[in-house]
Amino acid sequence: MGNRRGNERSVRDYADSDMEMMPRLFALLLIVLEWTRPGLPSPLRPICDLRVLDHFIKEARDAEAAMRVCKDECSVGVSLRVPLTRVDFGVWEKKNMEEQAREVQTGLWLLNKAISSLRTSISNSALHSHLDASIRNIASIGQVLRSLSIQDYVPTPGGIDIQETWRVSSALELFQVHINFLRGKVRLLLANAPVCQQDVS
Template structure:
Protein backbone atom coordinates (compact mmCIF):
# COMPACT_ATOMS: atom_id res chain seq x y z
CA UNK A 1 0.00 0.00 0.00
CA UNK A 2 3.07 2.28 0.25
CA UNK A 3 4.42 4.41 3.05
CA UNK A 4 2.34 7.52 3.75
CA UNK A 5 2.98 10.04 6.51
CA UNK A 6 -0.02 11.98 7.91
CA UNK A 7 1.31 14.53 10.43
CA UNK A 8 -1.01 15.77 13.16
CA UNK A 9 -3.84 13.31 12.45
CA UNK A 10 -5.11 10.21 14.22
CA UNK A 11 -4.50 6.90 12.52
CA UNK A 12 -8.25 6.55 11.83
CA UNK A 13 -8.40 9.93 10.09
CA UNK A 14 -5.30 9.05 8.13
CA UNK A 15 -6.79 5.80 6.88
CA UNK A 16 -10.06 7.53 5.90
CA UNK A 17 -8.14 10.22 4.07
CA UNK A 18 -6.04 7.65 2.23
CA UNK A 19 -9.15 5.71 1.15
CA UNK A 20 -10.79 8.93 -0.12
CA UNK A 21 -7.66 9.74 -2.12
CA UNK A 22 -7.57 6.23 -3.59
CA UNK A 23 -11.22 6.41 -4.68
CA UNK A 24 -10.67 9.85 -6.23
CA UNK A 25 -7.66 8.58 -8.13
CA UNK A 26 -9.59 5.54 -9.33
CA UNK A 27 -12.40 7.72 -10.72
CA UNK A 28 -9.86 10.01 -12.35
CA UNK A 29 -8.17 7.03 -13.99
CA UNK A 30 -11.50 5.64 -15.23
CA UNK A 31 -12.41 9.05 -16.63
CA UNK A 32 -9.13 9.26 -18.55
CA UNK A 33 -9.51 5.73 -19.92
CA UNK A 34 -13.10 6.36 -20.99
CA UNK A 35 -11.93 9.49 -22.77
CA UNK A 36 -9.58 7.41 -24.91
CA UNK A 37 -11.90 4.51 -25.61
CA UNK A 38 -15.13 6.44 -26.14
CA UNK A 39 -14.67 9.65 -28.15
CA UNK A 40 -17.27 12.32 -27.54
CA UNK A 41 -20.10 12.39 -30.04
CA UNK A 42 -20.09 15.15 -32.55
CA UNK A 43 -16.30 15.50 -32.63
CA UNK A 44 -15.31 15.31 -36.29
CA UNK A 45 -12.60 12.79 -37.09
CA UNK A 46 -10.79 15.13 -39.44
CA UNK A 47 -7.32 13.61 -38.92
CA UNK A 48 -8.38 10.63 -41.08
CA UNK A 49 -8.69 13.08 -43.96
CA UNK A 50 -5.02 13.97 -43.72
CA UNK A 51 -3.51 12.71 -47.01
CA UNK A 52 -0.61 11.29 -45.02
CA UNK A 53 -2.96 8.70 -43.50
CA UNK A 54 -3.83 7.25 -46.90
CA UNK A 55 -0.23 7.60 -48.04
CA UNK A 56 0.85 5.44 -45.10
CA UNK A 57 -1.61 2.70 -46.10
CA UNK A 58 -0.35 2.88 -49.70
CA UNK A 59 3.28 2.71 -48.57
CA UNK A 60 2.58 -0.37 -46.44
CA UNK A 61 0.75 -1.94 -49.39
CA UNK A 62 3.76 -1.35 -51.63
CA UNK A 63 6.15 -2.68 -48.98
CA UNK A 64 4.12 -5.89 -48.68
CA UNK A 65 3.91 -6.23 -52.47
CA UNK A 66 7.67 -5.79 -52.91
CA UNK A 67 8.52 -8.15 -50.06
CA UNK A 68 6.34 -10.94 -51.45
CA UNK A 69 7.77 -10.54 -54.97
CA UNK A 70 11.07 -11.77 -53.54
CA UNK A 71 9.41 -14.97 -52.27
CA UNK A 72 8.17 -16.51 -55.51
CA UNK A 73 7.96 -19.97 -53.97
CA UNK A 74 5.26 -18.73 -51.57
CA UNK A 75 3.10 -16.92 -54.13
CA UNK A 76 1.21 -19.58 -56.08
CA UNK A 77 -2.39 -20.24 -55.01
CA UNK A 78 -4.51 -23.35 -55.69
CA UNK A 79 -7.59 -21.36 -56.69
CA UNK A 80 -8.60 -18.19 -58.52
CA UNK A 81 -9.36 -15.12 -56.43
CA UNK A 82 -11.84 -12.58 -57.77
CA UNK A 83 -10.66 -8.98 -57.36
CA UNK A 84 -12.01 -5.55 -58.32
CA UNK A 85 -10.78 -3.92 -61.51
CA UNK A 86 -8.51 -1.05 -60.47
CA UNK A 87 -8.03 1.06 -63.59
CA UNK A 88 -9.97 4.33 -63.41
CA UNK A 89 -11.14 6.63 -66.17
CA UNK A 90 -11.09 9.88 -64.20
CA UNK A 91 -13.65 11.61 -66.42
CA UNK A 92 -16.10 8.74 -66.06
CA UNK A 93 -15.38 8.51 -62.34
CA UNK A 94 -16.07 12.21 -61.83
CA UNK A 95 -19.37 11.84 -63.66
CA UNK A 96 -20.58 9.15 -61.23
CA UNK A 97 -22.77 10.15 -58.29
CA UNK A 98 -21.24 9.86 -54.82
CA UNK A 99 -23.45 6.91 -53.83
CA UNK A 100 -22.23 4.85 -56.79
CA UNK A 101 -18.61 5.65 -55.99
CA UNK A 102 -19.04 4.70 -52.33
CA UNK A 103 -20.67 1.39 -53.24
CA UNK A 104 -17.92 0.60 -55.75
CA UNK A 105 -15.13 1.31 -53.25
CA UNK A 106 -16.79 -0.50 -50.35
CA UNK A 107 -17.56 -3.55 -52.49
CA UNK A 108 -13.96 -3.55 -53.70
CA UNK A 109 -12.59 -3.34 -50.16
CA UNK A 110 -14.85 -6.20 -49.11
CA UNK A 111 -13.75 -8.37 -52.03
CA UNK A 112 -10.07 -7.64 -51.31
CA UNK A 113 -10.55 -8.50 -47.63
CA UNK A 114 -12.12 -11.85 -48.57
CA UNK A 115 -9.26 -12.55 -50.97
CA UNK A 116 -6.64 -11.74 -48.30
CA UNK A 117 -8.26 -14.21 -45.91
CA UNK A 118 -8.50 -16.88 -48.59
CA UNK A 119 -4.84 -16.42 -49.57
CA UNK A 120 -3.81 -16.47 -45.91
CA UNK A 121 -5.38 -19.91 -45.58
CA UNK A 122 -3.26 -21.30 -48.42
CA UNK A 123 0.12 -19.69 -47.72
CA UNK A 124 2.66 -21.54 -45.61
CA UNK A 125 5.37 -18.86 -45.45
CA UNK A 126 5.21 -17.12 -42.09
CA UNK A 127 6.54 -13.84 -43.51
CA UNK A 128 3.96 -13.81 -46.32
CA UNK A 129 1.18 -14.62 -43.88
CA UNK A 130 2.22 -11.63 -41.75
CA UNK A 131 2.09 -9.33 -44.78
CA UNK A 132 -1.40 -10.58 -45.59
CA UNK A 133 -2.50 -10.01 -42.00
CA UNK A 134 -1.16 -6.44 -42.10
CA UNK A 135 -2.89 -5.49 -45.33
CA UNK A 136 -6.13 -7.16 -44.18
CA UNK A 137 -6.00 -5.08 -40.98
CA UNK A 138 -5.39 -1.95 -43.06
CA UNK A 139 -8.39 -2.72 -45.26
CA UNK A 140 -10.55 -2.90 -42.14
CA UNK A 141 -9.12 0.44 -40.96
CA UNK A 142 -9.92 2.07 -44.29
CA UNK A 143 -13.48 0.74 -44.07
CA UNK A 144 -13.74 2.36 -40.64
CA UNK A 145 -12.48 5.64 -42.08
CA UNK A 146 -15.25 5.56 -44.69
CA UNK A 147 -17.77 4.86 -41.94
CA UNK A 148 -16.44 7.76 -39.85
CA UNK A 149 -17.02 10.07 -42.81
CA UNK A 150 -20.73 9.16 -42.69
CA UNK A 151 -20.64 7.32 -45.97
CA UNK A 152 -23.57 4.95 -46.29
CA UNK A 153 -22.70 1.29 -46.01
CA UNK A 154 -23.52 -1.02 -48.87
CA UNK A 155 -26.62 -3.09 -48.32
CA UNK A 156 -24.98 -6.52 -48.35
CA UNK A 157 -21.55 -7.94 -47.65
CA UNK A 158 -22.12 -10.04 -50.81
CA UNK A 159 -22.26 -6.94 -53.00
CA UNK A 160 -19.72 -7.09 -55.81
CA UNK A 161 -17.91 -4.37 -57.75
CA UNK A 162 -19.29 -3.80 -61.22
CA UNK A 163 -16.20 -5.36 -62.83
CA UNK A 164 -13.92 -8.04 -61.45
CA UNK A 165 -11.14 -10.31 -62.70
CA UNK A 166 -9.28 -13.35 -61.39
CA UNK A 167 -5.74 -13.74 -60.08
CA UNK A 168 -3.96 -16.82 -58.83
CA UNK A 169 -0.92 -15.60 -56.92
CA UNK A 170 -0.25 -13.58 -53.79
CA UNK A 171 1.98 -11.08 -55.54
CA UNK A 172 -0.80 -10.31 -58.06
CA UNK A 173 -3.27 -9.98 -55.19
CA UNK A 174 -1.05 -7.47 -53.40
CA UNK A 175 -0.40 -5.54 -56.63
CA UNK A 176 -4.15 -5.16 -57.19
CA UNK A 177 -4.57 -4.13 -53.55
CA UNK A 178 -1.96 -1.37 -53.95
CA UNK A 179 -3.51 -0.10 -57.19
CA UNK A 180 -7.02 -0.08 -55.71
CA UNK A 181 -5.84 2.07 -52.79
CA UNK A 182 -3.91 4.43 -55.08
CA UNK A 183 -6.87 4.73 -57.43
CA UNK A 184 -10.51 4.50 -56.42
CA UNK A 185 -10.04 4.67 -52.64
CA UNK A 186 -7.81 7.73 -52.73
CA UNK A 187 -10.07 9.47 -55.26
CA UNK A 188 -13.12 8.82 -53.09
CA UNK A 189 -11.49 10.07 -49.89
CA UNK A 190 -10.01 13.16 -51.50
CA UNK A 191 -13.44 14.15 -52.80
CA UNK A 192 -15.32 13.45 -49.56
CA UNK A 193 -17.18 16.46 -48.17
CA UNK A 194 -15.79 15.80 -44.70
CA UNK A 195 -12.25 16.15 -46.02
CA UNK A 196 -12.72 19.54 -47.55
CA UNK A 197 -11.54 22.55 -45.55
CA UNK A 198 -14.27 24.42 -43.73
CA UNK A 199 -15.23 27.79 -45.12
CA UNK A 200 -14.59 30.71 -42.82
Protein backbone atom coordinates in the same frame (compact mmCIF):
# COMPACT_ATOMS: atom_id res chain seq x y z
CA MET B 1 24.43 -20.77 -26.98
CA GLY B 2 20.84 -21.94 -27.35
CA ASN B 3 19.73 -19.29 -24.88
CA ARG B 4 21.58 -16.59 -26.79
CA ARG B 5 19.93 -17.60 -30.09
CA GLY B 6 16.54 -17.66 -28.40
CA ASN B 7 17.14 -14.19 -27.00
CA GLU B 8 18.25 -12.86 -30.39
CA ARG B 9 15.14 -14.34 -32.03
CA SER B 10 12.81 -12.83 -29.42
CA VAL B 11 14.52 -9.43 -29.79
CA ARG B 12 14.14 -9.68 -33.59
CA ASP B 13 10.44 -10.67 -33.26
CA TYR B 14 9.90 -7.76 -30.88
CA ALA B 15 11.61 -5.37 -33.33
CA ASP B 16 9.46 -6.69 -36.21
CA SER B 17 6.24 -6.14 -34.26
CA ASP B 18 7.52 -2.69 -33.26
CA MET B 19 8.07 -1.82 -36.93
CA GLU B 20 4.51 -2.92 -37.79
CA MET B 21 3.15 -0.53 -35.16
CA MET B 22 5.05 2.55 -36.43
CA PRO B 23 2.68 3.50 -39.31
CA ARG B 24 -0.33 3.18 -36.99
CA LEU B 25 1.34 5.32 -34.33
CA PHE B 26 2.23 7.93 -36.95
CA ALA B 27 -1.38 7.98 -38.20
CA LEU B 28 -2.60 8.41 -34.62
CA LEU B 29 -0.10 11.23 -34.09
CA LEU B 30 -1.38 13.01 -37.21
CA ILE B 31 -4.93 12.79 -35.87
CA VAL B 32 -3.96 14.16 -32.44
CA LEU B 33 -1.92 17.00 -33.98
CA GLU B 34 -4.79 18.04 -36.24
CA TRP B 35 -7.19 18.06 -33.29
CA THR B 36 -4.88 20.13 -31.12
CA ARG B 37 -3.28 22.42 -33.71
CA PRO B 38 -3.78 26.02 -32.50
CA GLY B 39 -4.56 29.11 -34.53
CA LEU B 40 -6.89 27.62 -37.15
CA PRO B 41 -10.49 28.85 -37.23
CA SER B 42 -11.71 25.48 -38.55
CA PRO B 43 -8.96 22.84 -38.54
CA LEU B 44 -9.08 20.08 -41.11
CA ARG B 45 -10.62 16.85 -39.94
CA PRO B 46 -7.59 14.64 -39.30
CA ILE B 47 -8.98 11.78 -41.33
CA CYS B 48 -9.01 14.01 -44.43
CA ASP B 49 -5.21 14.05 -44.36
CA LEU B 50 -4.28 11.63 -47.15
CA ARG B 51 -0.92 10.94 -45.50
CA VAL B 52 -2.82 8.38 -43.42
CA LEU B 53 -3.74 6.53 -46.64
CA ASP B 54 -0.11 6.79 -47.78
CA HIS B 55 0.90 4.61 -44.84
CA PHE B 56 -1.58 1.94 -45.86
CA ILE B 57 -0.17 2.10 -49.40
CA LYS B 58 3.38 1.76 -48.07
CA GLU B 59 2.42 -1.36 -46.11
CA ALA B 60 0.79 -2.81 -49.23
CA ARG B 61 4.04 -2.12 -51.12
CA ASP B 62 6.01 -3.91 -48.39
CA ALA B 63 3.70 -6.91 -48.78
CA GLU B 64 4.14 -6.78 -52.57
CA ALA B 65 7.95 -6.83 -52.11
CA ALA B 66 7.68 -9.85 -49.81
CA MET B 67 5.48 -11.68 -52.34
CA ARG B 68 7.95 -10.83 -55.13
CA VAL B 69 10.73 -12.88 -53.52
CA CYS B 70 8.40 -15.67 -52.44
CA LYS B 71 7.88 -18.23 -55.21
CA ASP B 72 6.31 -21.66 -54.74
CA GLU B 73 5.32 -20.78 -51.19
CA CYS B 74 3.06 -18.01 -52.49
CA SER B 75 1.40 -19.91 -55.27
CA VAL B 76 -2.35 -19.43 -55.56
CA GLY B 77 -4.28 -22.68 -55.96
CA VAL B 78 -7.32 -21.02 -57.53
CA SER B 79 -7.58 -17.64 -59.20
CA LEU B 80 -8.83 -14.86 -56.93
CA ARG B 81 -11.47 -12.31 -57.87
CA VAL B 82 -10.37 -8.70 -57.40
CA PRO B 83 -11.73 -5.26 -58.35
CA LEU B 84 -10.74 -3.44 -61.50
CA THR B 85 -8.39 -0.60 -60.67
CA ARG B 86 -8.60 1.54 -63.79
CA VAL B 87 -10.55 4.76 -63.39
CA ASP B 88 -12.52 6.31 -66.24
CA PHE B 89 -12.72 9.83 -64.81
CA GLY B 90 -15.64 10.80 -67.04
CA VAL B 91 -17.70 7.87 -65.74
CA TRP B 92 -16.46 8.28 -62.14
CA GLU B 93 -17.42 11.95 -61.93
CA LYS B 94 -20.94 11.22 -63.18
CA LYS B 95 -21.52 8.90 -60.22
CA ASN B 96 -22.88 10.33 -57.00
CA MET B 97 -21.03 9.92 -53.71
CA GLU B 98 -23.08 6.90 -52.69
CA GLU B 99 -22.32 5.08 -55.96
CA GLN B 100 -18.60 5.87 -55.66
CA ALA B 101 -18.59 4.67 -52.04
CA ARG B 102 -20.32 1.41 -52.99
CA GLU B 103 -17.75 0.79 -55.70
CA VAL B 104 -14.89 1.38 -53.26
CA GLN B 105 -16.47 -0.71 -50.50
CA THR B 106 -17.13 -3.56 -52.93
CA GLY B 107 -13.49 -3.42 -54.04
CA LEU B 108 -12.24 -3.45 -50.45
CA TRP B 109 -14.55 -6.40 -49.69
CA LEU B 110 -13.14 -8.33 -52.66
CA LEU B 111 -9.55 -7.55 -51.65
CA ASN B 112 -10.20 -8.59 -48.06
CA LYS B 113 -11.71 -11.87 -49.26
CA ALA B 114 -8.81 -12.54 -51.67
CA ILE B 115 -6.09 -11.73 -49.11
CA SER B 116 -7.83 -13.84 -46.43
CA SER B 117 -8.06 -16.72 -48.90
CA LEU B 118 -4.37 -16.35 -49.76
CA ARG B 119 -3.47 -16.40 -46.07
CA THR B 120 -5.06 -19.83 -45.57
CA SER B 121 -2.91 -21.27 -48.36
CA ILE B 122 0.45 -19.90 -47.08
CA SER B 123 2.28 -21.40 -44.10
CA ASN B 124 5.17 -18.90 -43.84
CA SER B 125 4.65 -16.86 -40.63
CA ALA B 126 6.71 -13.90 -41.93
CA LEU B 127 4.33 -13.60 -44.88
CA HIS B 128 1.37 -13.97 -42.51
CA SER B 129 2.41 -10.73 -40.81
CA HIS B 130 2.15 -8.85 -44.13
CA LEU B 131 -1.20 -10.44 -44.94
CA ASP B 132 -2.57 -9.74 -41.46
CA ALA B 133 -1.44 -6.10 -41.71
CA SER B 134 -3.22 -5.77 -45.07
CA ILE B 135 -6.44 -7.22 -43.65
CA ARG B 136 -6.25 -4.84 -40.67
CA ASN B 137 -5.58 -1.89 -42.98
CA ILE B 138 -8.66 -2.68 -45.08
CA ALA B 139 -10.71 -2.68 -41.86
CA SER B 140 -9.11 0.66 -40.90
CA ILE B 141 -10.05 2.18 -44.25
CA GLY B 142 -13.63 1.09 -43.55
CA GLN B 143 -13.45 3.02 -40.27
CA VAL B 144 -12.07 6.04 -42.11
CA LEU B 145 -15.06 5.95 -44.49
CA ARG B 146 -17.47 5.74 -41.55
CA SER B 147 -15.76 8.71 -39.89
CA LEU B 148 -16.49 10.75 -43.02
CA SER B 149 -20.19 9.90 -42.71
CA ILE B 150 -19.98 7.63 -45.75
CA GLN B 151 -22.74 5.06 -45.38
CA ASP B 152 -21.66 1.46 -44.81
CA TYR B 153 -22.23 -0.95 -47.65
CA VAL B 154 -21.56 -4.68 -47.42
CA PRO B 155 -21.84 -6.33 -50.84
CA THR B 156 -23.18 -9.81 -51.41
CA PRO B 157 -21.52 -12.12 -53.96
CA GLY B 158 -24.68 -12.04 -56.09
CA GLY B 159 -24.77 -8.24 -55.99
CA ILE B 160 -21.29 -7.72 -57.44
CA ASP B 161 -21.04 -6.55 -61.04
CA ILE B 162 -18.70 -9.13 -62.59
CA GLN B 163 -17.87 -6.61 -65.33
CA GLU B 164 -16.13 -4.53 -62.63
CA THR B 165 -13.87 -7.40 -61.50
CA TRP B 166 -11.21 -9.69 -62.86
CA ARG B 167 -9.14 -12.61 -61.59
CA VAL B 168 -5.50 -12.85 -60.55
CA SER B 169 -3.48 -16.03 -60.33
CA SER B 170 -0.54 -14.98 -58.12
CA ALA B 171 0.08 -13.30 -54.77
CA LEU B 172 2.20 -10.68 -56.52
CA GLU B 173 -0.64 -9.73 -58.88
CA LEU B 174 -3.03 -9.54 -55.92
CA PHE B 175 -0.88 -6.97 -54.12
CA GLN B 176 -0.31 -4.96 -57.29
CA VAL B 177 -4.11 -4.68 -57.55
CA HIS B 178 -4.32 -3.79 -53.85
CA ILE B 179 -1.81 -0.94 -54.24
CA ASN B 180 -3.43 0.43 -57.40
CA PHE B 181 -6.90 0.30 -55.85
CA LEU B 182 -5.73 2.29 -52.82
CA ARG B 183 -3.85 4.79 -54.99
CA GLY B 184 -6.79 5.17 -57.36
CA LYS B 185 -10.41 4.77 -56.30
CA VAL B 186 -9.88 4.88 -52.53
CA ARG B 187 -7.79 8.07 -52.77
CA LEU B 188 -10.35 9.69 -55.10
CA LEU B 189 -13.21 8.88 -52.74
CA LEU B 190 -11.42 10.21 -49.65
CA ALA B 191 -10.19 13.35 -51.41
CA ASN B 192 -13.71 14.20 -52.61
CA ALA B 193 -15.62 13.31 -49.45
CA PRO B 194 -18.07 16.19 -48.80
CA VAL B 195 -16.91 16.64 -45.19
CA CYS B 196 -13.30 17.12 -46.38
CA GLN B 197 -14.39 19.55 -49.09
CA GLN B 198 -16.33 21.61 -46.52
CA ASP B 199 -13.31 21.80 -44.23
CA VAL B 200 -11.04 22.96 -47.09
CA SER B 201 -13.45 25.70 -48.26
